[in-house]
Structures are given as structure tokens and as C-alpha cells.
Amino acid sequence: MKYDIIFIGSGHAAWHGAQELARAGKRVALIEQEKVSGTCTNFGCNAKILLDGPAELLHHLHNYHGIGMNDAVNIVWPELMAYKHQVIDPMDEAMAQILAVDGIDIIFGHASFVDAHTI
Known part of the structure; x- marks a missing residue:
């Protein structure tokens, strides 16, 4: 196939660029080794934000231990992880569908350069 x-x-930079180019009439493909949307969306930034919020809140509550707060609040990690998966796991398929609407091909695999014009 020629692109x-x-x-x-x-990741973010790739799909933003891919969408702009596809909307400008270019034939565009993304080669992805794992999950559409990249590391930040699926494993890094977004997941960290979901997990960090409750941990940060718990830290602040512990600062008030003995002055109006007790240790009654705890993170239930299996439930928090289930919530993270509920929010994060559908994102790669959702992004794949958005990219498909723009006519962007997603090729799953590992890319390497063969020559100046071939991947």
C-alpha cells in the first residue's frame, strides 16, 4: 500500500498529525505495536491521573489525622484498578474508530525502515 x-x-502527536493530514486529503497510516492512542493514554498519563487522585486525597486526609480525621478512609486498590480499566481500556478502540472515520489506516506491528521510501 502506498501512503x-x-x-x-x-500517541497524541501522531494521531493529531494524522487527522490533520487526512482531512487535508493525504493518504495516512499509523503503525502501532500495541494499543491505539499510545503509552500516555493507555498506560501513562491518563491512567496515572485516575490513580493519583485518590492517593493524593488520602495523603491530604492523613495530614489531618488526630486533628479531626481518623484512619477510616482507605484506598481499595482492586476497586480503583477496576475503575481505571473501565475508563482507560475502551480508549484505544474508541480512537481507532475515530481515526477510521478520517480514513486513516492502522497497521498493527513493528515498523522498520527498508530504504528512504519504504517502511
Whole structure:
């Protein structure tokens, strides 16, 4: 298949660029080794935000232990992780559908350069 541009990886920068180029009439593909949307969405930033909020709140509550707060509040990690999966896991499929609407091909696999014009 021939493309005007191929992005290796599908993180934020790639899918933003891919969408703009596809909307401008370019034939675009993303090559992704794991999950569409990249590390930040699926494993890093977004997941960290979901997990960090309750931990940060618990830290602040512990600062008031003995002056109006007790140790009654705890993080139930299995429930918090289930919530994280409920929010994060559908994101790669949702992004794949959004990219498909723009006509962007997603190729799952590992990319390497063969020559100046072939990936």
C-alpha cells in the first residue's frame, strides 16, 4: 500500500498529525505495536491521573489525622484498578474508530525502515 505519510506509533502527536493530514486529503497510516492512542493514554498519563487522585486525597486526609480525621478512609486498590480499566481500556478502540472515520489506516506491528521510501 502506498501512503503520503506514515506515523510510527499512535500517541497524541501522531494521531493529531494524522487527522490533520487526512482531512487535508493525504493518504495516512499509523503503525502501532500495541494499543491505539499510545503509552500516555493507555498506560501513562491518563491512567496515572485516575490513580493519583485518590492517593493524593488520602495523603491530604492523613495530614489531618488526630486533628479531626481518623484512619477510616482507605484506598481499595482492586476497586480503583477496576475503575481505571473501565475508563482507560475502551480508549484505544474508541480512537481507532475515530481515526477510521478520517480514513486513516492502522497497521498493527513493528515498523522498520527498508530504504528512504519504504517502511
